[in-house]
Amino acid sequence: MTEKSGNMTxxxxxxxxxxxxxxxxxxxxxxxxxxxxTGFAGLYLAPGSIHPVIAAVAVLCIAVGAGASGAINMWxxxxxxxxMERTAERPVPTGRVEPRAALAFGVALSxxxxxxxxxxxxxxxxxLLAFTIAFYVFIxxxxxxxxxxxxxxxxxxxxxxPPMVGWAAVSGDITLSSxxxxxxxxxxxxxxxxxxxxxxxxDYAKAGVPxxxxxxxxxxxxxxxxxxxxxxxxxxxxxxxxxxxxxxxGGVAGALGLVFVGLSIAIYRExxxxxxxxxxxxxxxxxxxxxxxxxxxxxxxxAG
Amino acid sequence: xxxxxxxxxEQRAKQKRRNRALLIVLMGMVVLFYVISIxxxxxxx
Numbered sequence: 540m541t542e543k544s545g546n547m548t549x550x551x552x553x554x555x556x557x558x559x560x561x562x563x564x565x566x567x568x569x570x571x572x573x574x575x576x577t578g579f580a581g582l583y584l585a586p587g588s589i590h591p592v593i594a595a596v597a598v599l600c601i602a603v604g605a606g607a608s609g610a611i612n613m614w615x616x617x618x619x620x621x622x623m624e625r626t627a628e629r630p631v632p633t634g635r636v637e638p639r640a641a642l643a644f645g646v647a648l649s650x651x652x653x654x655x656x657x658x659x660x661x662x663x664x665x666x667l668l669a670f671t672i673a674f675y676v677f678i679x680x681x682x683x684x685x686x687x688x689x690x691x692x693x694x695x696x697x698x699x700x701p702p703m704v705g706w707a708a709v710s711g712d713i714t715l716s717s718x719x720x721x722x723x724x725x726x727x728x729x730x731x732x733x734x735x736x737x738x739x740x741x742d743y744a745k746a747g748v749p750x751x752x753x754x755x756x757x758x759x760x761x762x763x764x765x766x767x768x769x770x771x772x773x774x775x776x777x778x779x780x781x782x783x784x785x786x787x788x789g790g791v792a793g794a795l796g797l798v799f800v801g802l803s804i805a806i807y808r809e810x811x812x813x814x815x816x817x818x819x820x821x822x823x824x825x826x827x828x829x830x831x832x833x834x835x836x837x838x839x840x841x842a843g
Numbered sequence: 844x845x846x847x848x849x850x851x852x853e854q855r856a857k858q859k860r861r862n863r864a865l866l867i868v869l870m871g872m873v874v875l876f877y878v879i880s881i882x883x884x885x886x887x888x
Contacts, residue, residue: 556854557861559861562861562864590885592882659883
């Protein structure tokens with residue numbers, strides 16, 4: 540049963556459905572890659588041993604859980620995604636995937652990831668993974684994102700949990716070292732997102748999302764970016780201070796932290812958005828290099 | 844916003860691709876659960 544109107548054909552009998560690529564896009568693969576990497580780092584850095592297959596299953600569950608929360612986020616945020624240039628082409632706002640299909644996909648994958656983590660790995664890691672998904676969906680997406688400019692400060696915790704989940708997959712508990720890994724990502728999230736929000740503030744304003752540059756203005760956001768990057772620089776070195784890694788790592792973390800602070804100051808001084816874009820790109824590299832340095836440090840036994 | 848609506852042929856092609864992907868995922872899960880079972884039994888022993 541088809542109804543033609545101009546050059547647009549409306550098909551009513553065949554249910555709409557996205558392509559495989561659309562369902563992959565619902566999982567936010569780019570965000571997932573950093574989550575998987577930090578989750579793996581937590582798993583690798585944890586004391587104790589884990590069977591390689593079980594370790595791979597744990598990383599798979601972290602990846603699927605992260606993707607699932609991304610899909611639920613896209614279902615809930617479809618109205619604001621549609622008006623933001625950066626997100627307007629996502630599968631749900633374009634109509635390629637029905638909202639309820641995105642929700643069902645996200646919920647099914649969430650349940651799958653938590654259950655498999657529990658049965659195959661351990662229930663402490665599964666509980667942490669469930670909490671992470673719930674935090675991202677209910678606390679960040681549904682509660683904070685549209686209500687406060689502190690949305691990504693508190694909501695950033697969701698992105699900071701994966702190394703703790705990886706750690707718990709091996710050790711079955713939460714320790715000071717895993718909390719340090721959490722704290723690094725938690726402190727990294729605000730300057731990372733605010734750098735993006737500085738050059739995308741028009742998008743956020745149009746969608747009514749109270750990001751810091753929209754609510755508090757450009758100057759205050761830049762001040763906060765500098766503040767958070769100054770706090771992040773020594774925190775990045777904390778694994779050395781708690782005896783988790785060597786001073787080789789400490790040196791790398793310190794140098795990376797100084798670059799981050801330098802870029803933040805450059806943002807504070809600039810009138811355009813050149814350094815905001817650079818800082819956003821560097822922040823991703825920063826986190827990747829920091830966790831890569833932790834892995835290398837342990838792999839070569841530099842901590843002694 | 845992309846207002847292009849697929850023809851029934853395009854929709855069927857998409858459905859076929861989705862079904863194939865689902866088959867691969869389900870087969871992957873069978874293998875995954877089998878491997879997990881073997882490994883877990885080994886750990887318990």
